[in-house]
Amino acid sequence: MPEKVIVVGGGLAGLSAAARLAHHGYQVTLLEKAPKLGGRAITIPMKGFNFNFGAHAIYARDRSILRKFESEIHLQVDWKDFTPSKAYYDLGSFTTPMPATLEGLYKTKILDANNKVRFAYEIAKTLSSIERGEDGVLIGEYLENQPAQIRDLLLTVASSNFFTNESEKIPSPLFFQYYKRLFSTNRAVAYIGGGWQSIVEGFANIIESNGGQIITKEKVSKIEMEGNRVTKLIGKEGAKYIADQIIFCIPPKDLATLFAETKYASLFDEYNQYKPTQVVVYDLGLSKRISSPYTYIYHKQERVFITDISHYDHTCVPEGGQLLQAIAYLNEDEIAEGRADEKVAAIETVYDKHYAGWRDLLVAKRLSKKATVQEIKCINDQRLMPVKFYSLPNASFAGDWCQGEGQLSELSFTSAYEVTSRILKHSKTHPKENLAEAK
Numbered sequence: 435m436p437e438k439v440i441v442v443g444g445g446l447a448g449l450s451a452a453a454r455l456a457h458h459g460y461q462v463t464l465l466e467k468a469p470k471l472g473g474r475a476i477t478i479p480m481k482g483f484n485f486n487f488g489a490h491a492i493y494a495r496d497r498s499i500l501r502k503f504e505s506e507i508h509l510q511v512d513w514k515d516f517t518p519s520k521a522y523y524d525l526g527s528f529t530t531p532m533p534a535t536l537e538g539l540y541k542t543k544i545l546d547a548n549n550k551v552r553f554a555y556e557i558a559k560t561l562s563s564i565e566r567g568e569d570g571v572l573i574g575e576y577l578e579n580q581p582a583q584i585r586d587l588l589l590t591v592a593s594s595n596f597f598t599n600e601s602e603k604i605p606s607p608l609f610f611q612y613y614k615r616l617f618s619t620n621r622a623v624a625y626i627g628g629g630w631q632s633i634v635e636g637f638a639n640i641i642e643s644n645g646g647q648i649i650t651k652e653k654v655s656k657i658e659m660e661g662n663r664v665t666k667l668i669g670k671e672g673a674k675y676i677a678d679q680i681i682f683c684i685p686p687k688d689l690a691t692l693f694a695e696t697k698y699a700s701l702f703d704e705y706n707q708y709k710p711t712q713v714v715v716y717d718l719g720l721s722k723r724i725s726s727p728y729t730y731i732y733h734k735q736e737r738v739f740i741t742d743i744s745h746y747d748h749t750c751v752p753e754g755g756q757l758l759q760a761i762a763y764l765n766e767d768e769i770a771e772g773r774a775d776e777k778v779a780a781i782e783t784v785y786d787k788h789y790a791g792w793r794d795l796l797v798a799k800r801l802s803k804k805a806t807v808q809e810i811k812c813i814n815d816q817r818l819m820p821v822k823f824y825s826l827p828n829a830s831f832a833g834d835w836c837q838g839e840g841q842l843s844e845l846s847f848t849s850a851y852e853v854t855s856r857i858l859k860h861s862k863t864h865p866k867e868n869l870a871e872a873k
């Protein structure tokens with residue numbers, strides 16, 4: 435009999451974990467409380483436009499774990515590579531190319547001639563691990579002796595990759611680890627044709643075509659335990675689910691509720707107190723394209739970036755249309771003081787400046803004043819949750835709040851990959867060739 439695995443949560447972490455195990459012959463059931471799969475990686479159709487959360491950008495795509503899902507379980511990904519020469523900074527009185535390529539570095543006005551050489555040297559130091567940061571020192575403090583232009587540029591770049599207004603609070607070792615990976619890739623940013631929906635459907639098809647079961651509108655509201663093993667999950671109307679292994683791909687606050695009546699509740703306390711990375715998202719669906727020299731523009735003072743998603747992914751617009759996405763970062767004070775409305779107004783001024791006339795072409799819009807990009811923010815002493823606790827032998831955990839590589843969805847995928855690798859490795863009922871294939 436194949437081992438039974440239940441995956442709780444149908445976001446990217448749950449879907450990728452379930453798909454990998456189903457592919458390797460496990461009897462998998464995935465339970466998702468919402469009517470649709472995808473979690474935060476959901477695609478919402480509106481008046482002919484497909485709105486995704488985020489630009490569905492995958493960073494360091496040639497080193498992304500999605501490549502492993504492509505080769506190992508045959509996930510289809512329609513990669514749409516970002517054009518770095520179309521990425522600009524808006525510095526108020528002028529726009530200038532981002533130094534994302536050698537040509538961009540040569541042309542950009544964000545650095546003077548001396549600092550361009552220095553910036554190239556800093557990249558080389560990061561790539562060769564000469565620069566690694568220091569435990570206990572935040573990147574803002576670590577970069578204090580750098581020339582102001584270099585420090586400012588590195589912190590600005592980190593704002594976009596970590597989706598944060600507080601990039602100076604990123605731990606310095608994490609900063610250099612992240613950029614070593616990103617700088618060593620040939621394709622730093624890529625989008626996914628068909629948006630998140632294509633990935634969500636891809637994983638769901640792999641699960642179902644390998645005999646797995648997906649149950650939506652099924653909220654797991656209770657667990658039962660015998661000793662340190664989770665033995666039963668209770669769903670809607672008392673439905674009971676039993677499995678050998680359970681992978682919880684639900685955020686720490688939901689885990690705390692599920693384990694509240696067990697002696698393991700305190701395991702999740704720490705991760706439940708941390709703050710998520712939240713942003714304001716304001717996407718526009720336009721009936722006609724407004725031409726522009728850039729597909730990505732970052733307004734440095736307002737801390738707003740706009741991406742022309744439809745330049746890369748034509749499936750998200752009706753014929754001739756345009757889908758623009760703006761994201762504004764909020765710091766902790768701004769979130770606490772509920773200043774999202776100010777950010778909405780700031781985004782509109784940036785749209786007015788770079789996409790004049792958008793109001794007359796507007797067909798549909800999607801505004802979210804409090805979108806959770808990553809459940810646990812990688813700043814200060816906030817720590818990502820382990821994928822496994824010694825005291826819970828048949829439970830594992832995955833999601834963008836768990837330990838893994840990269841940031842954002844890459845954390846969901848890498849943590850899911852790690853827990854499924856452990857299950858495959860310790861499997862009693864599966865032939866070793868599964869493992870060989872998985873390597």
Ligand SMILES: Cc1cc2nc3c(=O)[nH]c(=O)nc-3n(C[C@H](O)[C@H](O)[C@H](O)COP(=O)(O)OP(=O)(O)OC[C@H]3O[C@@H](n4cnc5c(N)ncnc54)[C@H](O)[C@@H]3O)c2cc1C
Binds near residue numbers: 832
């Ligand atoms: C505005 C925005 C922009 C983004 N841009 C990017 C980007 O460009 N690139 C990138 O890589 N990432 C991006 N992200 C991040 C990415 O969307 C997330 O990292 C990823 O979707 C998280 O997936 P997850 O499975 O870890 O968690 P979630 O999506 O939160 O999944 C958890 C799932 O568990 C379900 N659930 C919870 N409790 C229960 C229960 N008791 N029973 C059953 N089900 C339950 C939930 O309904 C949900 O479906 C962005 C996110 C946002 C919001």
